[in-house]
Amino acid sequence: MTGAGHERTPGQTTRIRGRHVVAFDTEQGGHVIVEGGEVVFRDDRVLHAGGPYDGAVDREIDARSHLVIPGLVDAHALMDIGIHLLLWDYPREEGYRPRRFVEGQGSVFDERQTRDGAEAMLAMLVRSGVTTFCGINAMVFKRWDDEPWEPPLYAEVANRLGLRAYLSHHYRSSVPIVDDLENDTLVDEARGHDGLERCVDFVRRCQAGAFGPRVHGLLFPYTQDTVSDELLRATSAAARELGVGWRMHTAQSVREVEWTLERHGRSPIERLDHLGVLGPEAMLTHVLHGRGHQGGNGLADHEVELLARSGTSVGHTPWIYLFGGRVLDAFGRYRRAGINVAIGTDTYPGDMIQEMRVAALMGKVAERAALATTAADVFDAATLGGARFLGRDDIGRLAPGSKADIVLVREDTATFAPTLDPIRSLVYYASIRDVSDVFVDGRPVLVNGAIPGVDEAELNGRMSTLLGDVADVLGGWDARGRSVDERFPTSFPVVRRRP
Structure with a gap:
């Protein structure tokens, strides 16, 4: 995908060209799948979601291998x-x-x-x-x-x-x-x-x-x-x-x-x-x-x-x-x-x-x-x-006036199985790893699969430490006096590494 990863410039109009776009049809009152669809947004609002957009844009995001859905x-x-x-x-x-x-x-x-x-x-x-x-x-x-x-x-x-x-x-x-x-x-x-x-x-x-x-x-x-x-x-x-x-x-x-x-x-x-x-x-x-x-x-x-x-x-x-x-x-x-x-x-x-x-x-x-x-x-x-x-008609959908909360999901991966229906592919086959880009209020919060400013390995390390803290707390509360290993046994016996 090209064109993603840049911070939003206030007042800038951005067009996303998708392989499929899930737009909201106000007349039908529900989502529709638009082949070769486009989503256009400026600042925090969607200007257009559907077929080709005829207006001028300042930035293009080529997502023609992606499914574009509302947040x-x-x-x-x-x-x-x-x-x-x-x-x-x-x-x-x-x-x-x-x-x-x-x-x-x-x-x-x-x-x-x-x-x-x-x-x-x-x-x-x-x-x-x-x-x-x-x-x-x-x-x-x-x-x-x-x-x-x-x-x-x-x-x-x-x-x-x-x-x-x-x-x-x-x-x-x-x-x-x-x-x-x-x-x-x-x-x-x-x-x-x-x-x-x-x-x-x-x-x-x-x-x-x-x-x-x-x-x-x-x-x-x-x-x-x-x-x-x-x-x-x-x-x-x-x-x-x-x-x-x-x-x-x-x-x-x-x-x-x-x-x-x-x-x-x-x-x-x-x-x-x-x-x-x-x-x-x-x-x-x-x-x-x-x-x-x-x-x-x-x-x-x-x-x-x-x-x-x-x-x-x-x-x-x-x-x-x-x-x-x-x-x-x-x-x-x-x-x-x-x-x-x-x-x-x-x-x-x-x-x-x-x-x-x-x-x-x-x-x-x-x-x-x-x-x-x-x-x-x-x-x-x-x-x-x-x-x-939540009483909101401006989120959970892509339509003119809705919030620019937009998700790009890769359709060219092994997990996003090819079907005639991208929604069935998303629900029944896709993986979290297929989500490549996420925008909230038009701002990129996930870019090419990474969260800007977040070290995933370091964060996972902190989470592992915290899980150990949780186990220690629950072990300390155990009225039967069991150790953490006794209360939360592993799937198979653990062979401890020698010092």
């Missing part, structure tokens, strides 16, 4: 290292935090470690074609809330990498703990409301431009089973007053559903409907389990209908649930009911191409039907679905 919108992106790298092929245990930790003082990880995790995770998003993300951090390592310095730190890293970010303080009114090998819960309603106020303050700072034009705020009560009725109602009211959305982990496990039924007499979705907090400003992440469907433990038909009727969005994160042998029932079922479904990466590796593939394949498996979920369905969810929840 992907990650609806649920982990911003720090988390714990899941340690949990593959390992039986998930109930609970991690001991009482002594939750009732203690100070942070598990300092600002340097948190920044290392953020740089590694957000860089992965860039490499997979994400231009906008809704962030989350690993609350397993928080005593109650995230630290006051965390959202500004994530904003700093996102700005440095050029991403558009939707950030939050996380808050809750109860915390699960492990006490003498037994699960327990600590409750503090006042701390939950203090957390909401802290999040409201952060959103207002974002709205005032404190972190720049690409950083926005959302409210984030952390999980359905750790947030009281009063805190949920207060969150919904605050979101309406601020004019922003709110997100929450919901119906993640059968145990959560059983607890909610026992405590409230309703399933998680029924509870939220009863409280009057469902609506277009809400996105519930995961939403795997409910009163049951066709002999399984998915959402019952009436629960799906509650979500659809209220306009509530669902954030689907298929990859993270596969390691536990679980799958949404079902992506296609939710969409056919009229639910807006967005896609999120949730955990490492932060690869939206992989998430689209898994969403499509597992959507077919869940309904045992080849057309239950298609490549087009998941591409829509990864672009328009996230944008729709």
Whole structure:
């Protein structure tokens, strides 16, 4: 590809000539594939997306071996290292935090470690074609809330990498703990409301431009089973007053559903409907389990209908649930009911191409039907679905007036298999390594497969060190007194190198 890699000059008009361009047809209300298409942008806005452009341009980018798509919108992106790298092929245990930790003082990880995790995770998003993300951090390592310095730190890293970010303080009114090998819960309603106020303050700072034009705020009560009725109602009211959305982990496990039924007499979705907090400003992440469907433990038909009727969005994160042998029932079922479904990466590796593939394949498996979920369905969810929840018609699409969030994917690689349909090639065959260039607001943030100013090998080294720190923390919390090697055994016995 020629012409890429140069910093944008203000006022300069740039044309990208692609092999295929995924443009948004406003009359049809959806994406179309334009053979030999062109995208023209000036500063942060698209001027043209479609066939040949007749106007004058200042710069040409020859991408005639590339698929040109809108930037992907990650609806649920982990911003720090988390714990899941340690949990593959390992039986998930109930609970991690001991009482002594939750009732203690100070942070598990300092600002340097948190920044290392953020740089590694957000860089992965860039490499997979994400231009906008809704962030989350690993609350397993928080005593109650995230630290006051965390959202500004994530904003700093996102700005440095050029991403558009939707950030939050996380808050809750109860915390699960492990006490003498037994699960327990600590409750503090006042701390939950203090957390909401802290999040409201952060959103207002974002709205005032404190972190720049690409950083926005959302409210984030952390999980359905750790947030009281009063805190949920207060969150919904605050979101309406601020004019922003709110997100929450919901119906993640059968145990959560059983607890909610026992405590409230309703399933998680029924509870939220009863409280009057469902609506277009809400996105519930995961939403795997409910009163049951066709002999399984998915959402019952009436629960799906509650979500659809209220306009509530669902954030689907298929990859993270596969390691536990679980799958949404079902992506296609939710969409056919009229639910807006967005896609999120949730955990490492932060690869939206992989998430689209898994969403499509597992959507077919869940309904045992080849057309239950298609490549087009998941591409829509990864672009328009996230944008729709955020209330934006200028991202997740390439059309005149939209943001110049543009991704170039090589079609001339062995992994981007030749088919008659570049979207099927992207979803079913392409690799993150096929993403060559990414623009956010017209600025290049990935150039010829590299992030300007980021040493990938050095960053991976810092991430490996941080993963060791995570393992040490979890080993220190182990109520059974196991070593790190005992708690997280390798796939095969390790032969240690002699000194």
